[in-house]
Amino acid sequence: MEFIQAFILGIVQGITEFLPISSTAHLLIVTKVLGWKELGSKDFVDAIQFGSVVAIVFYFWSLISSIVKGGIEALKDQDWQREEWKILVGIVVGTMPALIFGFLLKDVLPESALIIAIMSIIMALVLALAEKIGTRKRGFDSLQIRDGILVGLGQTLALIPGVSRSGSTLTTALFLGLERDTAAKFSFLLGFPTLTIATLYKSLKIFKLFQAHQLPDNIVWLLIVGIISTFIFSYLSIAFLIKYLQTKNTLIFVWYRLAFGSSILLAIATGWKG
Numbered sequence: 001m002e003f004i005q006a007f008i009l010g011i012v013q014g015i016t017e018f019l020p021i022s023s024t025a026h027l028l029i030v031t032k033v034l035g036w037k038e039l040g041s042k043d044f045v046d047a048i049q050f051g052s053v054v055a056i057v058f059y060f061w062s063l064i065s066s067i068v069k070g071g072i073e074a075l076k077d078q079d080w081q082r083e084e085w086k087i088l089v090g091i092v093v094g095t096m097p098a099l100i101f102g103f104l105l106k107d108v109l110p111e112s113a114l115i116i117a118i119m120s121i122i123m124a125l126v127l128a129l130a131e132k133i134g135t136r137k138r139g140f141d142s143l144q145i146r147d148g149i150l151v152g153l154g155q156t157l158a159l160i161p162g163v164s165r166s167g168s169t170l171t172t173a174l175f176l177g178l179e180r181d182t183a184a185k186f187s188f189l190l191g192f193p194t195l196t197i198a199t200l201y202k203s204l205k206i207f208k209l210f211q212a213h214q215l216p217d218n219i220v221w222l223l224i225v226g227i228i229s230t231f232i233f234s235y236l237s238i239a240f241l242i243k244y245l246q247t248k249n250t251l252i253f254v255w256y257r258l259a260f261g262s263s264i265l266l267a268i269a270t271g272w273k274g
Contacts, residue, residue, distance in 0.1 A: 005039045006222045010048055010229025017052045017195075017230075018188065018237045020127065020167030020253050021260065025116040028161065029264065032113065032274065039222065042111070043209070046202035047223055051230025053196050056188055059238045064189070067091075083141055087189075090148020095193040098155045102198065111161045113264050113274030119162030120261030127167065128254045130174035140182045147176055151190050162261070165191050170250070180245035188238065 012030055016023040027045045031037070039045075057064065070084025079085065154172030158165035166187055173183030206223070209215050216222070268274055 002039060002216075002218070002222055003225050005036050006048075006226040007229045009036075009039060009045060010051060010226040010231075011233050013045060013048055013226075014051060014055070014230045014233025014235075015237050017049065017234055018166050018241055020123075020164050020170050020250065021257055022116070022120065022123075022158075022162050022164035022167060023049075024111070025120060025162045025164070025260075028111055028116065029113065039226075043202055043206050044223070044226070046198060047206050048226035048230045049195060049199045050203065051227040051232075052234040053192070053199055054227075054231050055234035055238060056192050056195075059235055060185070060189065063185070064192075067189075083143070086145050087143050087148070090143060090145045090151075091190050091193065092148075093145065094148035094150075094152025094155070094190050097152050098158070098194045099197060101156045102159055102194070105159055109159055109161065113272075114268060115160070116162035117261040117264035117268070119160055120257045120264070123163055123167055123171070124254045124257035124261065127171045127174075127250055127257070130171045131249055131251060131254070134174040135177040136174070136179050138176070138178045138182065140185065143178075143182075143186060147173070147178075147186070148190060150176060151186065155191060155194065165195070167253075167257075174250075180250065181242055184241055184245050 009027065009030070012026050013023050016026045031039070031045075067084045067087050070082060071088035074080065074082035074085035151169050151172045154168045155165060157163045157168040166184075169187030169191055170183050173186055174180070178186065206215065206219070210219055264274075
């Protein structure tokens, strides 16, 4: 059963990490509803995010390598107007707010079903507003350092359970007038360093707990199953969202978030303890 749980948690993590619906919210609700206390711990579900990190690298390898290579060449030539340099600096600077606030607030922000429900509904409305007023006229070649800073500030909202890292960055990017698929790509790239660092931090914590014999002996295999499952469904989720947003809007996610949040509120109102 533990291996089945690890695989299912990988599916949930992989699908919801990149769709603007909050992986933290879905993992918390799924583990609470099914009563998976051990594998539902935040340390485990954060560690299997490594599969999502690898999925980003695989899917965007050519784009990532092009940005890094162009950024290095721009640094050598001191060409501060080069497109890759602006994107690279924007990603680096935009990552700072989430890392700083994440470190300061890591033990402060509560993870409750009520907060998840409220934030799911609020972010649904904000995403709908971004869809309505966003111009969607700017492509990937128009990205500036300022975009990285602003989208990075938007990413800090994802520290609140139920907001969604991809949802907050995608919404901010739409407000800045980016095309939908460009907004999605940039949100993935900007979230990549934060996701990677957070995953490594949690993996180190699990390693220390394992050394102290505070975890099951098969935890390594459970992590492998969870990471592989996460990688597969993360890759599929990225591919789906990029293709979907090339021709369609984000309103399906708005309606989903409204239904998700309302369902949790209804469950709490009828006696579910969350």
